[in-house]
Amino acid sequence: MTNWHQGELIEVEISDLSDTGDGVGRTSERVVFVADAVPGDRILARLLYVKPNYAQAKLQEILQPSPHRVRPSCIVADKCGGCQWQHVDYEYQTIAKRNQVIQALERIGGFVAPDVKPMLLAGDALGYRNKATYPIGKSIAGKVVAGYYQKGSHQIVNLNQCPVQDERLNILLREVKQDIQKQRWQPYDEKTHTGLIRHLGLRIGRRTGEILLTLVVKDPRIPEIETIAQEWLDRYPPLVGVMLNRNSDRTNSIFGRETRCIAGKPFLREEFAGLQFQVRGETFFQVYTEIAEALLQQIQSELSLKGDEVLLDAYCGIGTLSLPLAKQVKQVIGLELQPEAVEQAKQNAQLNGISNAEFYAGSVEELLPKIDVLPDIVILDPPRKGCDRTVITTLLKAKPKQIVYVSCKVSTLARDLKLLCQDGTYTLTTIQPADFFPQTAHVEAAAFLVLSH
Template sequence: MEHPIPSGLPDPVKPGDLLALEVTALTPQGDGIAHTVGLGQGRVVFVSQAVPGDQVVAQITEIKRNYLVGRIRSLISPSPQRVRPACIVADKCGGCQWQHVSYAQQLATKQQILRDALERIGGLTLPQPVPILGSQQPLRYRNKVTYPMAKPEGQPLRMGYYQRGSHRLVNLNQCPVQDERLDVFLREIKRDLQETGWSVYDESRHQGHLRHLGLRIGRRTREVLLTLVSCSRRLPHLESWAERWMQRYPDLVGVCLNLNSARTNAIFGPETEVIAGRGALREEFAGFSLWIDSTSFFQVNTEQAEAFFTWIADQLNLR
C-alpha cells in the first residue's frame, strides 16, 4: 500500500511522490490550488480536477521552479462543492474545466478572480462584495461551437474537442454545454461527412482538406448557420450536400465554406463563401436585430451577454 507524504514535511519532493493535500482555491484555468505546508505557506501545488475543500492524495507530475503540478490519485475527503459532471467525458474533454465544481463555487471563484485582477493588478478599491450576475441556465447555453475533425487510418470520422493540453481528439455525439438544438447537427453532419469521402486534414503532415465544423444558432430566432472549414474547395458535390442539409433542417438558414490553408492553430481563414442559403443568421438581442455571420465575434452566452448589457445601461442611466 502506498502512503502519501504529509504535506508539512520539507522538500525535496520529486516526480511520482504522493502528497496529502487540502485544496483551498481554483486557478482561472480550473486547477485546484494547494500548499505543501499549511494554508498560504510553502510551495504551491496545482492539482487538476480538484475542488476547493477537497482533501486528496496527489501524485506530483511536474516540478517547476516556483510550483508543483499534480493529479489526484485518491480522494481522502471530497469537498461539499464537488458535483457529478453533466458530461460523461468531462474528465477527458478539454472543452470544459469546471463541470465537477458546483455552480455556486464557480461563481464565488470567478468573483475572486475579478477582484484580484482589479485590486492587485488594476490598483482599484472595490465595494464589498463585488456584485455577480449568475446564469439562470449554466448548461445548454452556448450559441456557437467549432469542432475539429480527425480521421485515423481505418477508423470512422471523429469530431469533438481536444484533450486539455494536447491535440488528441475526444469524439462527441452531444455536448451538455451547447444549445441542445445543435446536438442533432453534430451527430448527423458527422455521419454525412463520413459518407462524402472528403479527406480530413492531418496537421502533422499538412495534408487533407476538412478541418472544422462550425455551428451557430440564434437563441431567440432558432436560425442555424453551418460552416465547414477546409484547406481548399476541392470537396466534390459540396453544393448538393449543402442543398440536402438545407432541405433536411428547417431551421438551417445557410451553409458556408471557410478556406484556411495555413499551417496554424487558428480556426478560420480569411475567406468565407456562401454555398447555400445566406451567409448570416438573424438574432434578437436587447431590443436590437443583429446579423451574425460565420466568423463574427458574439458572446457565446446570449442571455448573460444581454443581462450584462442591460445592467451597464441601467448603471449609466443613459438618455
C-alpha cells in the same frame, strides 16, 4: 523546505481554484496546482514538475471529497478540454469567478477593496452556448470524429452531443459527421498538413432558432459539396445557410480569411436587446445571448444616459453593444479591426433604422487618435490580450467622462485599469462580473470608470 521530486505522491488539501481552472493547494513547501480538484477535496496527487515556489500535480486519489464536488453532466467531462468545472457545483463556480476578479484587481491592478458586484447570472448553466466549433479528425479505426481536444493535447474527444451547447445543434454535430464519412472527405491532419475538412462550425439564433453551418477547409474544391450543402438545407429546416471557410495555412487559428456561402443565406437572424441582428458564422457574437443582454442592461443603468452624449465603441464587432445604446445617445462611433464585422454593423444599423451610428474598419490603436470628435463615453471590449498601450495613452489625453471596459480576461483588465487610474485621471467606481461561460474557469467583467478631474 522539503525537497519534492517529479513523480512523488503528496497529500494535499485543496483550498482555491485558479483562473485556469485548476484546484489550488497550499503546503508549507509550495503552492500546488491540480487539475480536476475542487476546494475542500483532500487528495493524493502525483507531482508532474516542481519549481522553487510552486508545483503542478495530477490528481491520483480523492481521500475525502469536497461538499462542492458534483457528478458532471457530461459523460466525457474527465477527458474533454471544453469544460474545466463540470465537477464543481454551480453556486461555487460563481463564487470562485467573483474571487478571481477581486484577486486580479488587488494583485495586478493594485486596487484596495474594489467594489465587485455579485455575479450576473441568467439561470441556465447548461445548454447556453449559441456557437460551437469542433475540430474534425479520424479515429484509429478510420472513423470521422468531431469534438473538443482532450485536456492538454490535440487528441479529439469524439462527441455526438454537448450539454453546454444549445441542444438544437446536437443533431447537426452527429449527422454531419456521418455525412463527411459517407462522402469520404478526408479530415485534416495537422501533423502532415494533409486532408480537407478542418472544423465544423455551428451557430444558432437563440430567439429565432435559425442555424448556420460553416465548414472550415484546407481546400474548397470538395467533391459534391454544393449538392450536399443543399441536401442539409432540405433535411434540417432550421438551417438557413451553409458556409465554406478556407484556411490553407499551417496554423492553430480556426478560421481563414476567405468565407463564401454555398447554399442558403450567409447569415442568420437573431433578436438581441429589442433589435434585429444579422450574424455570420465567423464573426464575433457573445456565446451566451441572455447574459450578454443582462450585462448590456447593467451598462445602460450605470451610464444614466441623457441623450446628448457622443459614445465611442472600440472593438465594436457587429454593433452588439453600440446599436442598442444608439437610440439613447446623440451619436455612436464604432471601431473594429475586422472589415466583415464593420459591414455587418452598418447593415444591422440600417436594418433597425438607426441613422446616428458610424462604423470604421481598422485597428483601434491606429483609428482612435484620428477621431476628430471628442467622445463623452468610451466602451472598450478588446480581445483577451487587452488594449494596446497606444489606446490607453490616447484615452488619457482625450479624457472622456466615462469609460466602460468589458473584458473576458481579468488579468489584462486589471493591468489596463491600473494604467488608466494610476495618475488619478480616472476613478474605478464598480465592477460587474457576468457568467458568460458556465462550467469553465472563464469570467467576463465590465469595469466602470469616471473622470476624476
